[in-house]
Amino acid sequence: MAPMARVALFDPCYMSALRPQDAGFARHVLEALGDQVTMIDGRCCGQPAFNSGFRNEAHSVGRELLKAARPHQTVVVPSGSCTSMVRHYLPTLFEGRRASGAAAIAGRFADFASYVAGHPALQDVVFKLDGVVTYHDSCHARRELHASGAALQLLGRVEGLEVRPLLYEDECCGFGGTFAAKQPELSVAMMTAKLDDIALTGARVVVSADYSCLSHIESGARGIGVQLQGWTLAELLSRALS
């Protein structure tokens, strides 16, 4: 057994509102790997305001997250898009010495998939779950974090699980944060193309590193009347443990 690691698990604001169960799934997986987990909640990385052009608001909100993260050496985030915001953009909202301080803390944030895939205790854990899923590669996990390999590697470790690839796996699902509300026509058209691609795989469960994409896909599927659920990687791995 590898020595026990202390990590903080950040429960992103939108997940604690939309999918409160998920933090428990992520925690379950980290503890199975032998980590000692502390939760960070009630914070936001600032991305919604940042992407909408409201930098001051993003800065004041993101600063609170970095403050909460300061005592921790590793902060695991079960959302690719929040991780990307913290690592790549949040430090740019600070000036001078504060910017390097912010960058130092931001550098301790890791997305759940990359952290788990690189965990020294991973080989001691068995994941087993029968069934079929497809994998949605979220844009930020793919292009900003290059975490797709890690996520697919983890899915590949689950015994009994068949992962059916999408035909157009590099296409955006149309969520894009406030984009989904500000440009609903575009967002829905993109989502429809994604639902078509998912439907062609035959899978009823779509797995992704980002619940934001999944909530968008799920809300579209429910509206149309398609039986489809979006599971985060954390949920899938947690269920594969028991």
Added chain:
Amino acid sequence: MKTYRERASREIRLERPSATVTPIMRKLVGDSQAMLSRGPADARQRASAARAYAIDNLEDLHVQLRGRFERRGIGYHRCATAEDAVAMVRSLLGDARRVAKSKTMVGEEIGLTHALRKDGIDVLETDIGEYIVDIEGRGPSHITAPALHLNRARIREMLARTGADLPDDDPTRLSRHVRDVVGDFFQDCDAGITGANAVVASSGRITIVENEGNVSLGVSHPKLHIVLTGIEKVVADEAGALAILEVLAPSATAQPLTSFSHFLADPLPGQQRHVVFVDNGRSRALRDPRYREVLKCVRCGACMNSCPVYRVAGGLSYGSPYMGPIGAVLAPLLWPDGRYADLPFASSLCGRCTEVCPVGIPLHRMLLDLRADAVKGHHAADLKERTAWKLWALSFGGATRARAATAFTRVGLRSFGRTLRPPGPHRDDPRLLPDPSIDHDPELLLKASARRSIIPESAITEALPASLPERFAHRARQLGVDVVDACVPREGDRLVRATAAIASTGSVLLTGDQAARRPLLAAGRVVVMVDPATVVAFPHGLAAHLGGGDALILTGASRTADVEKIIVRGIHGAEEMVVVLG
């Protein structure tokens, strides 16, 4: 239409561009990647470095270029604004009445065609796609494929408006009809206007790429040739220009190189040549460290080819001369008065544009900066939105408040999420608000139906011949070129000797007299003699062979793909090309 959203929803509702555009782009983007992988591994870095050098040394390069142009007898003109540029072209045209115009995005940017026509000048758009969208009157929907949004039936309808009575909508027939109209116009015209893809400072040569041959006609037939381009298009040397060509056509159209790559030197006897450099806000963008890199753009269109928003709403939804991600960045920079301030919001920030850009422009990061500028400059976000973000920042300014706000949202969604649709005026929006109380059902894992999508097998690695001449022959044959050891001459042949050839693209390089465009275009068949010892591996290897004068790289016969991206060979110039290797 006032806002991007209004224009985009109108396009989606009435025109459904996605039905035509998405399948074409899905294929094109895959083919582009395959084509880029044929080139040198460092092609993108090389092109990016050439463009970065150009914008870092722009004024020095312009000084050098001006001297070279003087020696060659090419007019050098630099215009600060769009109005100045139109006036300059107008005065250079003098009493020219019939003007043949090739595709130039700067021409669209400054509204040239419209302005010249208002002055009573007969301007013909000679690019097949531009000719078609000129009839439609809504402008181009893509920078390299102007008529991409129109399917063949619509194109036939457009052509019928000009009196063309075409029996069917076969792409070859449609393309050749426009070719004939354009060919007739060139018989008697006073001036040709073209764009440029690069202007070489060290030699004063102008690089233009094209597929149809209308540029070849425009630079060789009329007595006056005017080049219209942006000030940023200067590059240091031929190696820089070739580095750009190495990524340009693969990224734009998944071709190894375009059919014609011109390196124009001295004007022909009796011909005048002028280059008009347009600033129109570029210097301002260059001074802003956040945006200066956008001037590295080579206008390949890869960003729009891969953009999901572009695919869904089409290029016309942007309402600006430049569309797609590059348009959403460029338009607000060139016109900072706020009229395009909402274009940077026309993106889900998926980052695919940045990923595919062959010169490494961080497009999606620029969109983020432009959004912040728009909010700061009060060109975006109304009072309601501003207040909402202030309240949001307040509630997430402390953990207790944030937990309360989150719990409030959760409870609200639990009660109503299952049935409520998101607020907003979009009636066709099928989405329900998320419901946090729905538990996932693991049984669904076992309820999968059979897979209906066929995952394409990974492409079999091509077995390439070992020697450069054999590789050249292999690639040339893929372009429809007949490669032979000997060839019996025929009447109407144009026989030329190549200075060099390129193995990776199947191209031949013609220099000096051999590059003369008039006899090439008039020939029934082009026969090119290639010495196997002169074959180089990649386009950048040609730098040493280009000489000091006129040069032309031929890559297969002239062609167009302006109707539904279907290739039609033999537009202006011979359909048949023979290479005698030996």
